[in-house]
Amino acid sequence: MPNILADSSVxxxxxxxxxxxxxxxxxxxxxxxxxxxxxxxxxSELLQGVRAGEKAPLQDLLEEAHYLELAxxxxxxxxxxxNALRRKGHKVPVTxxxxxxxxxxxxxxxxxxxxxxxxxxxxxxxxxx
Numbered sequence: 001m002p003n004i005l006a007d008s009s010v011x012x013x014x015x016x017x018x019x020x021x022x023x024x025x026x027x028x029x030x031x032x033x034x035x036x037x038x039x040x041x042x043x044s045e046l047l048q049g050v051r052a053g054e055k056a057p058l059q060d061l062l063e064e065a066h067y068l069e070l071a072x073x074x075x076x077x078x079x080x081x082x083n084a085l086r087r088k089g090h091k092v093p094v095t096x097x098x099x100x101x102x103x104x105x106x107x108x109x110x111x112x113x114x115x116x117x118x119x120x121x122x123x124x125x126x127x128x129x
Contacts, residue, residue: 003037003066004030004126005103007096008045009113011038011061015054026111026128037066039102041095070102077101085119092116 006014006027013019014027030036043062050058078097085092100120103110109126110117117123 002108003035003068003106004109004111005037005039005068005099006030006042006065007099007110007112007114007117008042010111011042011046011058012049013113014061015057022128023113030111031061031064034066036061036064037068037108038062039068039099040070041098045095068102068106068108070098071105074098074101074105077104081120090116090119092119 010023010027013023027036046058046062075098078094078101081097081101082092082094085097096114096117097120099110100117100123102108103124104120104122107124109124111126117125
């Protein structure tokens with residue numbers, strides 16, 4: 001079974017007190033099966049907002065998850081995707097375009113709660129079971 005890249009929206013929900021139970025269960029199942037993946041963009045997004053008491057559990061999750069590397073081609077594809085979407089009147093963060101480009105290149109589904117990822121062509125989205 002392929003890895004599934006979790007974006008920061010999913011992992012923030014996983015750690016949030018009172019967060020959605022379906023997200024907690026799905027992230028837990030992906031960790032248990034060895035299929036949860038992250039990338040540098042997601043790591044940076046998570047670490048920029050982590051509070052002191054939350055860092056240890058986050059570090060544990062990041063050490064257990066697979067780490068997917070961005071390539072030069074991902075940066076080029078992200079720039080082109082942002083350009084095409086902007087011409088259609090849609091503004092998306094370049095960080096999200098990088099995540100989408102990585103997933104498309106590796107044929108890795110993206111587990112996200114952000115609906116704007118639906119705008120990226122060729123991106124497979126993962127939903128909780």
